[in-house]
Amino acid sequence: ISYVLSITHCLVFTMAAQCMTKVELTVSCENLLDMDIGSKSDPLCVLLMNSSGSQWFEVARTERVQNCLSPKFAKKFVVDYYFELVQKLMFRIYDIDNKTVDLSDDDFLGELECTLGQIVSSQKLTRPLVLKNKKPAGKGTITISAEEIKDNRVVNFEVEARKLDNKDFFGKSDPYLEFYKQTETAWQLAHRTEVVKNNLNPTWRPFQIPLQSLCGGDMDKPIKVSGLCYDYDNDGSHDLIGIFETNMTRLLQASRASPAEFECVNSKKKQKKKNYKNSGVVSVKVCQVVRRYTFLDYIMGGCQINFTVGVDFTGSNGDPRSPDSLHYISPQGINEYLAAIWAVGMVIQDYDSDKMFPAFGFGAQIPPTWQVKTQRRGIEGIVEAYRICLPQVKLYGPTNFSPIINHVARFAAQATQQKTASQYFVLLIITDGVITDLDQTRSAIVSASKLPMSIIIVGVGGADFSAMEFLDGDDGRLRAPSGEPATRDIVQFVPFRKFQNAPREALAQCVLAELPQQVVSYFSLLKLQPPRDPNPS
Ligand SMILES: *[C@@H]1O[C@H](CO)[C@@H](O)[C@H](O)[C@H]1NC(C)=O
Numbered sequence: 142i143s144y145v146l147s148i149t150h151c152l153v154f155t156m157a158a159q160c161m162t163k164v165e166l167t168v169s170c171e172n173l174l175d176m177d178i179g180s181k182s183d184p185l186c187v188l189l190m191n192s193s194g195s196q197w198f199e200v201a202r203t204e205r206v207q208n209c210l211s212p213k214f215a216k217k218f219v220v221d222y223y224f225e226l227v228q229k230l231m232f233r234i235y236d237i238d239n240k241t242v243d244l245s246d247d248d249f250l251g252e253l254e255c256t257l258g259q260i261v262s263s264q265k266l267t268r269p270l271v272l273k274n275k276k277p278a279g280k281g282t283i284t285i286s287a288e289e290i291k292d293n294r295v296v297n298f299e300v301e302a303r304k305l306d307n308k309d310f311f312g313k314s315d316p317y318l319e320f321y322k323q324t325e326t327a328w329q330l331a332h333r334t335e336v337v338k339n340n341l342n343p344t345w346r347p348f349q350i351p352l353q354s355l356c357g358g359d360m361d362k363p364i365k366v367s368g369l370c371y372d373y374d375n376d377g378s379h380d381l382i383g384i385f386e387t388n389m390t391r392l393l394q395a396s397r398a399s400p401a402e403f404e405c406v407n408s409k410k411k412q413k414k415k416n417y418k419n420s421g422v423v424s425v426k427v428c429q430v431v432r433r434y435t436f437l438d439y440i441m442g443g444c445q446i447n448f449t450v451g452v453d454f455t456g457s458n459g460d461p462r463s464p465d466s467l468h469y470i471s472p473q474g475i476n477e478y479l480a481a482i483w484a485v486g487m488v489i490q491d492y493d494s495d496k497m498f499p500a501f502g503f504g505a506q507i508p509p510t511w512q513v514k515t516q517r518r519g520i521e522g523i524v525e526a527y528r529i530c531l532p533q534v535k536l537y538g539p540t541n542f543s544p545i546i547n548h549v550a551r552f553a554a555q556a557t558q559q560k561t562a563s564q565y566f567v568l569l570i571i572t573d574g575v576i577t578d579l580d581q582t583r584s585a586i587v588s589a590s591k592l593p594m595s596i597i598i599v600g601v602g603g604a605d606f607s608a609m610e611f612l613d614g615d616d617g618r619l620r621a622p623s624g625e626p627a628t629r630d631i632v633q634f635v636p637f638r639k640f641q642n643a644p645r646e647a648l649a650q651c652v653l654a655e656l657p658q659q660v661v662s663y664f665s666l667l668k669l670q671p672p673r674d675p676n677p678s
């Protein structure tokens with residue numbers, strides 16, 4: 142049953158991640174090769190993608206810039222961004238000499254292959270262009286800058302009303318407000334406040350409306366506000382108290398000392414009654430536009446993701462030389478440990494600036510200060526270190542998670558001394574699941590939940606993972622043995638076997654889908670800003 146649960150859970154998050162955000166890419170080049178005799182090249186840039194894993198296909202192309210070796214393309218590329226995928230991109234520059242759509246008859250000036258993750262994590266990426274044979278394309282370079290398309294401003298409101306018309310024969314009305322945005326076709330509901338019971342002079346709880354849903358960012362766009370009263374014995378048609386129209390320009394003049402006040406008008410009543418004035422007054426005491434940062438804001442604003450791997454070298458995995466062992470490397474050079482490191486690391490490595498991933502083994506019998514050295518960086522370095530170390534260690538025990546969690550937590554705690562969102566730590570633990578220090582691990586996780594840190598546990602083999610499911614606090618909050626609850630959910634557990642026959646990217650998608658949300662929730666809880674402006678103009 143727990144497996145079924147975690148499958149749905151994964152699907153939910155994969156779906157939620159589907160429309161994460163759109164990114165706009167702006168391209169410019171310097172020192173392009175000159176192919177035209179008597180004039181300069183007329184470059185154009187084509188963007189190709191290969192996210193489905195089959196072939197490169199063209200997504201879009203820019204305009205052609207005439208007679209220019211350092212073009213700045215005006216047309217921007219808009220692409221969907223998914224944190225949990227490795228999204229490969231290819232930028233190709235051509236010198237366009239005639240009007241044919243086919244580029245194969247035009248001169249090729251160079252290309253760059255990279256990932257979207259590399260672009261967003263460096264915000265502005267400049268690289269040399271290469272020719273088809275991978276040799277440099279002269280001194281040509283390409284610069285790609287990324288900007289998230291969004292309006293992440295929200296409006297904080299504090300609103301009250303007075304002298305609202307009574308709509309209730311037996312007591313006082315139960316009023317609430319609805320805010321509408323004007324669209325081409327109709328008024329679109331943007332927000333509904335809570336119902337204040339039995340009160341004609343209500344004060345609503347402070348609320349927040351995304352600026353985008355209130356007025357699409359246009360401060361002069363009309364906003365309609367309806368004062369309604371909740372009808373309990375109802376057919377769904379709540380009674381209208383009155384309506385007013387305004388806009389953000391007017392609302393922003395509100396202050397506690399001088400609230401923005403609006404008369405609620407009920408047009409039916411107005412027609413009937415001769416000396417009708419209004420059906421009450423709505424008073425806006427606070428209306429402030431504030432910015433809410435997204436995951437990409439943190440990444441583009443310089444937040445680094447520090448990735449650490451912990452590999453379970455305990456005896457329960459079986460002797461690595463025996464094909465039954467979870468550490469046995471098949472003649473094809475793989476096992477579940479390597480596959481898990483590879484899948485998750487491929488995504489994360491774009492966000493880690495030094496690409497020096499600390500990797501720890503636990504549970505092996507080795508001299509205390511033994512280390513594996515490798516020249517390789519990034520995820521390949523970990524894979525190599527694992528291969529070097531495997532024949533030399535004696536798998537032993539116990540399976541203690543808490544030391545490695547506490548180790549990473551010490552660095553995460555140091556990072557909190559910087560008063561910006563500069564670093565977030567991700568610990569990937571790959572284990573066969575037979576944990577020996579469950580209580581200490583619970584305490585370690587509860588402490589780590591206060592730090593910029595997330596833990597991903599991938600369970601390999603077919604053991605009983607109930608202890609792991611328990612650490613993944615999804616169905617109820619994890620508590621330390623002392624009773625202290627985790628401040629937020631930071632553990633994501635995934636059994637590897639579930640993904641054995643799935644596409645290669647599926648494991649990474651499932652384990653990483655929650656990470657952007659965990660990063661945002663931590664930094665916004667502490668009101669920490671990215672180290673630099675994510676969208677400098
Ligand atoms: C597309 O990507 C897959 C793996 O993701 C790779 O095997 C394949 O060679 C790529 N295709 C091209 C045309 O580069």
Ligand SMILES: *[C@@H]1O[C@H](CO)[C@@H](O)[C@H](O)[C@H]1NC(C)=O
Nearest residue numbers: 237238239240241246247248
């Ligand atoms: C377009 O221009 C290229 C390069 O000058 C040339 O080789 C090709 O034949 C031209 N194609 C057409 C259809 O004119």
Ligand SMILES: *[C@@H]1O[C@H](CO)[C@@H](O)[C@H](O)[C@H]1NC(C)=O
Nearest residue numbers: 361363386387388390391392
């Ligand atoms: C904004 O709303 C106020 C009323 O709240 C109105 O007087 C003003 O004309 C509106 N401005 C625009 C540009 O529509």
Ligand SMILES: *[C@@H]1O[C@H](CO)[C@@H](O)[C@H](O)[C@H]1NC(C)=O
Nearest residue numbers: 447448449495499548549552
């Ligand atoms: C990343 O975290 C590890 C601890 O797991 C630490 O040893 C390393 O110095 C950190 N890297 C950076 C760049 O802070």
